[in-house]
Amino acid sequence: MGLRLNDRYQLNTMLARGGMGEVWDAHDERMDRPVVVKLLRLPDARAKSDRNDRTEPERRFLDEVRATAALKHDHVIIVHDSGEHVLHGHRMLFLVLERADEGDLAKAFAEPGRLPWYDVASWARQVAEALAAAHEAGIVHRDVKPANVLRTGSGVAKLADFGIAKLLDDLARAGRSVPGVPIGTPSYMSPEQARGEEDVDHRSDLYSLGCLLYEGLSGRLPFRGAPLEVLRQHKEEQPPSLAALVPDLPPMVADLVMSLLARQPGHRPQSAAEVALVLGTAIAAGTAPRRNPGRVERPGRAAPRPDTGPGPNPGPVPTRGPGPGSPPVHPAGPARVPLMLTAGPARARLMLTAGPARVRPMLTAAPSPDAEPRSCVGRPGGPRTVQ
Structure with missing residues (x-):
């Protein structure tokens, strides 16, 4: 039995x-x-x-x-x-x-080939919506990572394991487990977690979501190495530019991810709801997701592409245009969520401005090309971990 x-x-x-x-x-x-x-x-x-x-x-x-x-x-x-x-x-x-029948995102990320960006963005948007609800209730997850995002048979993403990382951290601080590396998963830990800070808030989860997005979109983690070395990099370094690794990625998505990975919590987006809105807007303004999408090539790997068949690595995959077998491209316009782009010499950062009928994203130039990526504009503060 x-x-x-x-x-x-x-x-x-x-x-x-x-x-x-x-x-x-x-x-x-x-x-x-x-x-x-x-x-x-x-x-x-x-x-x-x-x-x-x-x-x-x-x-x-x-x-x-x-x-x-x-x-x-x-x-x-x-x-x-x-x-x-x-x-x-x-x-x-x-x-x-x-029970979620389709496994977790760690399994999806490990498969050969690069996932279509709109699939990764869609999963992350769903995770952001879950985090927004949790943060509103005063709950901080503390261990957002692909292995804790499960997929159902209908393709819905669900966030799991709330509270477990906090329990293990509490037990360690009480001297009831062996001290050592901070509790959590080093590859997805925020700088404040890596420093061992006890009272991290909801913006720590947003950093971890940025690590998840970075990995799913580029095929590599933001920082690599032994656990202690990865923790040091989270505290002291910026990851390689996502736009350089994935040239065909919409700038709105690349800039959002890099702002999520800001070392200072105040420079990140200030709410998960804000992140979900930007991701949803990017999907609506770009390429709509398909029900059973094929995979495209991940830089550095030789993998067949749906339009070319097996062959050597041809380099970064260009953005697909409309055509047979391609998902539709939706131009931005008054009928959909409007987009506004302001050109400038520095790299762009995301801003949200509220209009009378809807919220729309606006891209503006950051003040300096050397400045740390800053966040989507939002109100500071928010729910904190319930003690």
Whole structure:
């Protein structure tokens, strides 16, 4: 029969195992549905008979799980159940989640060839909408990365694992795990996380979303190397220009990504809703996504392209124009979201200006070519992590 959890969940196949937990493909016998169960092994293996005896990090984690479950957002993974269970003599916190059949974005990013930019932008827009809802509720994710963005059979992107990075960080600060590299995934950590700051806010999630976008659009991470070296680069360096790596990428998207990767939180976009709006505008003004898009070539890899077949690497892929087999190109105009471009000698940065009927993006010149990329204009501040 295998393992049973809480006299309800049949654990069938272990999908992954880490230092502090396991992920299982499971079946909810009461509701007769497939689910995913995440087990987090706590450092204290003793079973506690009194729920009031939980540590403060554990209580905060379960509170945040309940707050996330209450979001009921289309792009947040559904949390069916949570609690505590003793398995093989070890005390575990468990989460029961909906199952997404198409895997995560890490799997999509690992496939050969470069993904169409509008697919990556569409996934990131959905993640930004999920973050906007979470931030409005006072929840900071702290571990936005491709492996935590799941795709359903209908192609919808859903953000998962709210609260887990915060729990592990709290346990480490309480001396209940081995100290070392800050808790999180180094390749996607914000500079403030890399510095070990405790009270990071929602703009840390936006930096991590910028890392996800950079990787999906260019085929490489913003910074590469050993974990400690990557953390140093997050704190001290700017990544290579995305526009130079992907010449056919719409400037609006390239500039947005680089502004998300600003080292100073105040120089980034100030809200996830703002990021979602810019990405949605770029998709509407450029190439519309197809239901089952083909992949195009990623620089440095030899991969067949739909219009040429197998062959050597021809270099950067030009923007496709309209034609048989190509997705439609929508020009900007009064019938759609208007675009305004102001030319200047310096690199462009994104600004949003509110009009009487709608919000429209405007590109203006930054004051200096050496200046750090600044953000889309927005009000400073915003929700912070609930303590």
